[in-house]
Amino acid sequence: MQSYLGTAAAALAAAAVALLLVAVVHRTSRRLGRRSLLLAELTEHAHRPIQVAATVLAVQFAVRFTTLYAVGSPWRQAVLHVLVLAVITASAWLLAALLVAVEDTALARFRVDVPNNRHARRVRTQVVLLRRLTIAVIVVLAVGVMLMTFPAVRGVGAGVLTSAGVVGVVAALAAQSLLGNVFAGLQLAFSDAVRLDDVVVVEGEWGRIEELTLSYVVVQIWDDRRLILPTSYFTSTPFQNWTRTEAAVLGTAEFDLDWAVPVQAMREELRRLCEGTELWDGRVCVLQVTDATGGLIKLRALVSAADAGSLFDLRCLVREHLVAWVRDQRPIALPRTRAEVGAVSGPLPWQAVQPRRPPRRPAGTEVPDDARVFGGSDDGEARSEAFVGRDDHADARR
Structure with missing residues (x-):
């Protein structure tokens, strides 16, 4: 019991030290961020992930070095395994936050609230789609690394690799619609066919591109309804883009x-x-x-x-x-609909109306x-x- 209490105390002390160091670094970066947009974005987006990652990493080291007497015990392995999974999760979160901060810094250079914003909307569309793609890749890799920490998963790894070809074909056939939409989203981002805030006419509805993802596109219709279409729609169906070259x-x-x-x-x-x-x-x-x-x-x-x-x-x-x-x-x-009755030699009433003179314009106009x-x-x-x-x-x- 005394050893358990010592381990818990060491973990709490390590977590407190980690939080204190992160707080000092955060205050320092906030002051320096007044002069640097990138540092300000990093401070805003990465503060919470750094807190979690530093705390979990400090607790893991504390538990590992204070339980050397219990090497091989089941409870120590279970606790360390949970902490390893937490470190992987926090690291993935931190990496995604850093990428988001860098992308927001890049987007800040391109303003979309100006009249001629075609290039800015194009860059914004590409960066937003790349952000979604990179976050999805980070999540998939993190889940894969977490699964590889389990011995049972590593044991069946060889069998999975031998049947990867068959599984890949089956997965491609099952997810061909999803993969088609993903590739269509990437094509839209880099072909400049449609961008965020473009005014389009689709399915007989006039609206604005509100959201563009890897799988679907949200069109805000003029009466505030939302039309949700798969991204493959814009690569296979003709549509009107009123603002592809300019807004006028x-x-x-x-x-x-x-x-x-x-x-x-x-x-x-x-x-x-x-x-x-x-x-x-x-x-x-x-x-x-x-x-x-x-x-x-x-x-x-x-x-x-x-x-x-x-x-x-x-x-x-x-x-x-x-x-x-x-x-x-x-x-x-x-x-009007005309019907002439009687002699046609006489003047018709509508012919007798005297035309009004057009208003005069100033001389020299x-x-x-x-x-x-x-x-x-x-x-x-x-x-x-x-x-x-x-x-x-x-x-x-x-």
Whole structure:
């Protein structure tokens, strides 16, 4: 009993000394961390794992050296074995914490709260996936090392190795879906097809990539629902990525109106609306007649915004404003079905309506060419060259 009490006292003393040393090192590193981001991250993430690892290691040494008189006793072997397992677990935890601290330090250099954050989102996606992969590898290795501390497991090791080929084939067939998703996640991380915070359209839903793991992707839909898809979906199914190259995007609002609609007046009204709202980024504001069949004409308003959220609100604003403008200012352009009865030689009522004059612009003001998507402005010229080619575009101009 006296020897047991001595061992327990030695273990408690060793644990207290270890905790005291860790506390001193933690305070020192916190002071030095004010000048170093890496040291600050290490201090924050690795403090608790270092406490546990140092305490368990100190207790193991205390028990080992104070029980030399009982070498070979079952209780000593059991206690030391438990402590070895605890050391392996704490070491794996500490290694994972150190990797997380290094990765957070690397991520701090790339800000995603800036307008042009495509490269930062790409790096963040790759680092997050690598973090998940490395932590999974550390856990698997730690579990393997812990199992190898049991003599029974080491004894069957030779038999396991001889049948590793058959087991590997069976495991690959059983887990082919899981492995496919893991490889698909790595492919997404390094192919730059999709990144965190990308705006995508999948399964007819518009949303943002909220989480990207090795096995599944979480898409936050615009109404705060979550769409969870396997990573293999994004490598085998076409989807829309609105922010792969930049956040600025184009959007449309379409109207079916009567042939009597004054297109130029509606075009100028669209321009006035865009110039008066902060949702428009100043790049594209175009109104075009895209179809004229079935007794109606289809007008398409094409506008641009700095990001997908602003574009959604801008498209709704354009629809609401132009619908009200047609209803209040140009009711003659509302969709209608005509039926002519009687003599056709007389003037029709809708022909007798006098058109209103468009509002005058100040003298010297140049009317923007809002009737062309691929031309008429610097942005339109660039878009035309992207689809036609710089040389072919110049030849077509000639």
